[in-house]
Amino acid sequence: GAVVSQHPSWVICKSGTSVKIECRSLDFQATTMFWYRQFPKQSLMLMATSNEGSKATYEQGVEKDKFLINHASLTLSTLTVTSAHPEDSSFYICSATTGTNTGELFFGEGSRLTVL
Amino acid sequence: QKEVEQDPGPLSVPEGAIVSLNCTYSNSAFQYFMWYRQYSRKGPELLMYTYSSGNKEDGRFTAQVDKSSKYISLFIRDSQPSDSATYLCAMYYQGGKLIFGQGTELSVKP
Numbered sequence: 541g542a543v544v545s546q547h548p549s550w551v552i553c554k555s556g557t558s559v560k561i562e563c564r565s566l567d568f569q570a571t572t573m574f575w576y577r578q579f580p581k582q583s584l585m586l587m588a589t590s591n592e593g594s595k596a597t598y599e600q601g602v603e604k605d606k607f608l609i610n611h612a613s614l615t616l617s618t619l620t621v622t623s624a625h626p627e628d629s630s631f632y633i634c635s636a637t638t639g640t641n642t643g644e645l646f647f648g649e650g651s652r653l654t655v656l
Numbered sequence: 657q658k659e660v661e662q663d664p665g666p667l668s669v670p671e672g673a674i675v676s677l678n679c680t681y682s683n684s685a686f687q688y689f690m691w692y693r694q695y696s697r698k699g700p701e702l703l704m705y706t707y708s709s710g711n712k713e714d715g716r717f718t719a720q721v722d723k724s725s726k727y728i729s730l731f732i733r734d735s736q737p738s739d740s741a742t743y744l745c746a747m748y749y750q751g752g753k754l755i756f757g758q759g760t761e762l763s764v765k766p
Contacts, residue, residue: 546699581664581759582758583662583757583758584744586753586754631697633699644705645702647701648699649698649699650697650698652697
């Protein structure tokens with residue numbers, strides 16, 4: 541199946557700093573990428589939908605200025621957590637689709653962010 | 657009421673048991689149903705993908721959809737310790753968003 545690579549898998553940062561997480565589709569072109577957040581023993585919460593070359597669409601309650609999403613190419617989307625705080629600590633997961641079928645999402649391995 | 661309800665478990669079974677995982681949903685517009693498996697600290701991986709009511713089988717896994725009852729199930733036969741993971745149901749309708757259940761944590765004991 542299609543492979544989605546996410547990097548870094550684990551990051552620890554100080555409060556107030558910014559962290560960038562990359563999501564790459566390795567063997568296919570992803571017209572749409574999604575960013576999720578997952579708390580322990582909770583389901584995936586969709587944060588935003590990212591289409592190549594256009595602005596991301598954020599879900600209600602997700603701060604656009606805190607979670608900057610860029611989808612510069614068909615194989616790369618980035619999530620930048622700006623001025624991170626301890627409450628931003630979470631597991632962030634990206635997924636990608638070719639666009640032919642919304643449900644056939646391919647997920648990255650996830651990135652665990654810990655803000656001290 | 658959540659659109660998709662899933663018992664979080666945890667569910668513990670002995671090796672070789674038949675496992676039944678379930679989700680109920682409220683939105684009758686949902687057309688496509690998926691089951692994902694997620695190992696600890698990893699991203700979800702797609703297990704089963706079904707459209708419309710009925711059964712779909714893939715090896716030891718069987719996905720069942722009952723649209724009239726708004727109920728979907730995943731059965732695992734001859735469960736193995738390697739099946740220990742969190743199982744998430746997910747569903748969507750054309751043009752809509754993918755909605756996940758909370759996930760059921762499964763532990764298969766040797």
